[in-house]
Amino acid sequence: MRKLYFPGLIIALAVFLLAGCGSSSNAPSNSATVKEPDTITIAWLPNNSGENEKELRAEIDNVIAKATGKKVEDKLTTDYAIAIAALENGDAQLGWFGPNEYLVSHAKNPKIIPLVVESGDSGTLKDALYHSRFLVKKGNEAQYKSGDSYGIDNITGKRISFVSTSSTSGFNMPAAAIMSYFSKQDKWKHLTKDDLAQGGSGKFFSQVIFAGSHQLSLVSLLTDKVDVAAVDDIDVSQYVELAQGSDNAPGAVYTVKKDAAAPFNNLAGKQFVVIKSIPVLNTPIEANSAVLSQKTLDAITQALTSDQVTNDPKIFAPKGAKGAVFVQPHRFVKVDDAWYDPMRKVLGIGA
Structure with a gap:
């Protein structure tokens, strides 16, 4: 299994942040x-x-x-x-x-x-970072695991929920991570963001939906409308709590809180697992x-x-x-x- 984090951004962020904060x-x-x-x-x-x-x-x-x-x-x-x-x-x-x-x-x-x-x-x-994450419903995470590591190798052919084509952590960073990882394979070497925005036969994903918000992207996952969801950490943190693992790390398990407000008010106790996490400024x-x-x-x-x-x-x-x-x-x-x-x-x- 390859590294779970998107190396291009990690290196770029590390070099730049150590160098300072830019112009005045x-x-x-x-x-x-x-x-x-x-x-x-x-x-x-x-x-x-x-x-x-x-x-x-x-x-x-x-x-x-x-x-x-x-x-x-x-x-x-x-x-x-x-x-x-x-x-x-x-x-x-x-x-x-x-x-x-x-x-x-x-x-x-x-x-x-x-x-x-x-x-x-x-x-x-x-x-000053947050995270873009690929999530799967608890109980389905084994198919995205190899040994002790999780990854996105097996997301091809799945149903996925993104947020919006404009969203940084709900589409653009996940898309960049997918293209970087899968472009090394001959079948996907010409993969584009437009390809990832459309599902169907012969496409990277069997079905793609744009939920409109991070909250609704997670709801789509927890209600079995999709197999994988792109969801950041900050927009759903108030509705969920860490149940297992390290915050935002691959393998971390989260549970919807008992008193969670809408749109999670009928989803208390539902759980999801992080399979990949990408840092975002x-x-x-x-x-x-x-x-x-x-x-x-x-x-x-x-x-x-x-x-x-x-x-x-x-x-x-x-x-x-x-x-x-x-x-x-x-x-x-x-x-x-x-x-x-x-x-x-x-x-x-x-x-």
């Missing part, structure tokens, strides 16, 4: 003549538009409103493309999207820039700097990286807290576009 600026400073809207709108992906994250969104809105003196409202969505387009066209001025979504938008328009990301336990960018809170002045961008960045926000339990909740997205002892850390160069290289996006 996101983009050329905005002109003072930028005409800003009276209301700042934040676009949220479907994963973060649910009722369970309402308090978090409201608290972040309050922080930004206080820092800028502007009204702040949320744009909640059920579709990745709608949220991303809102930021790109200026209907929303801020968004919290995955690295792939950010890189694609920035390649189209360099005025789309990252402001901050959630740190790791160190409180710095050194461990943390998701940025990003801005359309064409419609926000540098003064406003600086005010937002300063507020989000403040000790006040770091110590706010409505934003950085204790680990394991119900509904938690951002967790202690993490904090928001300022970031720039260059920090995402390792992801840009792996995903082949932009220059």
Whole structure:
């Protein structure tokens, strides 16, 4: 069995993170003549538009409103493309999207820039990572195991659930890992992301569905609609608990909590197993700097990286807290576009 982690990204991330955090600026400073809207709108992906994250969104809105003196409202969505387009066209001025979504938008328009990301336990960018994972239902994991190791050798011909073609950890990183691993085989040496997005006879997967969110991708697995699911760790962590193994490591077993909220409220006790885990640079809170002045961008960045926000339990909740997205002892850390160069290289996006 080959290595279970995606070596290209591991090496790229290690080299880059050890070298530092990139350049000191996101983009050329905005002109003072930028005409800003009276209301700042934040676009949220479907994963973060649910009722369970309402308090978090409201608290972040309050922080930004206080820092800028502007009204702040949320744009909640059920579709990745709608949220991303809102930021790109200026209907929303801020968004919290995955690295792939950010890189694609920035390649189209360099005025789309990252402001901050959630740190790791160190409180710095050194461990600002989350994970994209291939999951299978507990009881089916043996077919993906060889000796003491798990892998993706036997996912061909299976039914799989992805999140969205725009999703970093719910499609693009899993697709990159599959292409890297299977391109060494003659049958799959010309495999593309488009191939992986379509199932059927003669295809890599027998069936492919796009669930629309990480939560629903996991639900598809647990309700036997698919054999394998691509699901990140952060968007489902509040609904599940580690039952066996090391967090996010291949072989780790998770159980849906008894008091899990919808869409897991009828799935308590169901279990799944990680067969592959891929590190991903943390998701940025990003801005359309064409419609926000540098003064406003600086005010937002300063507020989000403040000790006040770091110590706010409505934003950085204790680990394991119900509904938690951002967790202690993490904090928001300022970031720039260059920090995402390792992801840009792996995903082949932009220059």
